[in-house]
Amino acid sequence: METALIFAAWTVFGLISANQVYVQFELFERPIPWRHALLQGLFEAYLWAFATLAIFWLARRFPLERGRMLRGIAVHLACALVLSLARVAVIVEVSRHVDWLGERSFDRQFWGRFHQYFLYYALLLGIAHAVLYHGRYRERERAAERLAAGLAEARLQALKMQLQPHFLFNTLNAISALIPDEAKPARRMVARLGDLLRISLEHEATQEVTLREELAFLQPYLEIEQARLEDRLTVALEIAPETLDARVPHLLLQPLVENAVRHGIAPRIGPGRVEISATRGADGRVLHLEVRDDGPGVDRDVQAGTRKGVGLANIQSRLEQLYDGQHRFEFANHPGGGAVVRISLPSRRADHGAGKEGSAR
Known part of the structure; x- marks a missing residue:
């Protein structure tokens, strides 16, 4: 032209x-x-x-x-x-x-x-x-x-989200009341689901939290999955103490663990294992996170990056926005079997009182 x-x-x-x-x-x-x-x-x-x-x-x-x-x-x-x-x-x-x-x-x-x-x-x-x-x-x-169109859509979504939590919590309370007293595992699962929803809503505006808080957010989800899968699921945490105060993206681990459970553990008849680890690099400047399962592993399309789930794609997009290329994201087969997600982030300690307010960007 x-x-x-x-x-x-x-x-x-x-x-x-x-x-x-x-x-x-x-x-x-x-x-x-x-x-x-x-x-x-x-x-x-x-x-x-x-x-x-x-x-x-x-x-x-x-x-x-x-x-x-x-x-x-x-x-x-x-x-x-x-x-x-x-x-x-x-x-x-x-x-x-x-x-x-x-x-x-x-x-x-x-x-x-x-x-x-x-x-x-x-x-x-x-x-x-x-x-x-x-x-x-x-x-x-x-x-x-x-940007204006996205902002308008976000405002509409926010209005919808203001109505949905009340409905969800009321529904969960109603379900819990209908469960017989002797069905304690079912009551516990409903309570953990409520905890998970409450944590998600209370920190919806938070971009970063401490690893300690992130592991606490992960706990209700792990209890739900272990109650559902019983002895078919074993979760092992290997968290170096010096990493607990490091800042990580909010709700980073839950989608990774959910992906491991859904694709690596749930389809199997026998027991499976999910390992979650956190370590610091030798110079203390890099935080290494790893989520591994012992399932069937990753097919070629996913490993090549030509087909990736919504959860993993969203995590990768968030990491790019938060760290502007100062990170590493790898999703591949583990040499010992199963799939592994490795994430490396700049190791930054949270300020005193970090969390909902202190770590938000």
């Missing part, structure tokens, strides 16, 4: 230039055929059209902006000289083979129009920057529109 507009604009310029050439020769009583004037006007205009494409590319590659101004000016001065020399060389060479350009001398062409070529280059460079900045402005506008 941009190339078509450039050639269309220069075509109009060439037609106007051809008309001026034709009229000038008529005034000096040296008439030339209109066809010659048209060819000369369009030829020189299209040379500028190709130069314009080059200038627009150079403007994107070497923009005149803060921090790179001197480098950009030097590059564009050199390019203006090269394009001027190339333009004159093409005109002089073509004039040797056609009669409608007239006799052209390299020295006369270059030194006679040197200032004009630099003026044209500067003008076209300014237009290129105007187009570049307009494109950036439009992109920011579109990003703002997407």
Whole structure:
């Protein structure tokens, strides 16, 4: 689209230039055929059209902006000289083979129009920057529109969430009241489910918590799964004491453990094991988290990253937003069998009283 507009604009310029050439020769009583004037006007205009494409590319590659101004000016001065020399060389060479350009001398062409070529280059460079900045402005506008649409959707979702917790807790209380007193495991599962929902809602605005708090959040879910699967599920925690005060994303472990239970333990008839570990790197700057199961492992599509569940995709997206590439996320088969998720994060200790308020970003 941009190339078509450039050639269309220069075509109009060439037609106007051809008309001026034709009229000038008529005034000096040296008439030339209109066809010659048209060819000369369009030829020189299209040379500028190709130069314009080059200038627009150079403007994107070497923009005149803060921090790179001197480098950009030097590059564009050199390019203006090269394009001027190339333009004159093409005109002089073509004039040797056609009669409608007239006799052209390299020295006369270059030194006679040197200032004009630099003026044209500067003008076209300014237009290129105007187009570049307009494109950036439009992109920011579109990003703002997407953000506004997302904010409106989030507000509607928040209104729905304000109604849902009351309904959920009332329903759980009603279910618990209907369960006979002798069915203590069922009552305990309902109570743990209520705890899990309450914790999720109380910390919905929290981005980071301490690992100690994250493990406490995980406990109700583990009790529900162990009550459901009974002796088929064993959970082993290997948490280094020095990692308990480290900051981690809120609700990071629960989806990972849920994924391990759902895909590694639940489909099996026999017993299974989920291991959760946390250690610090040798220099103390990196926190290593690992969730492993001894199930059937990961198929090729998942291991290659071409097919990934919603939970894992959301975790990876959150890590990218929170740590901006200062993390590592790996989901693969463990050499000893089963699947393993390894996450490495910057090891940052929580401030005093961190948690809901202190760790939120």
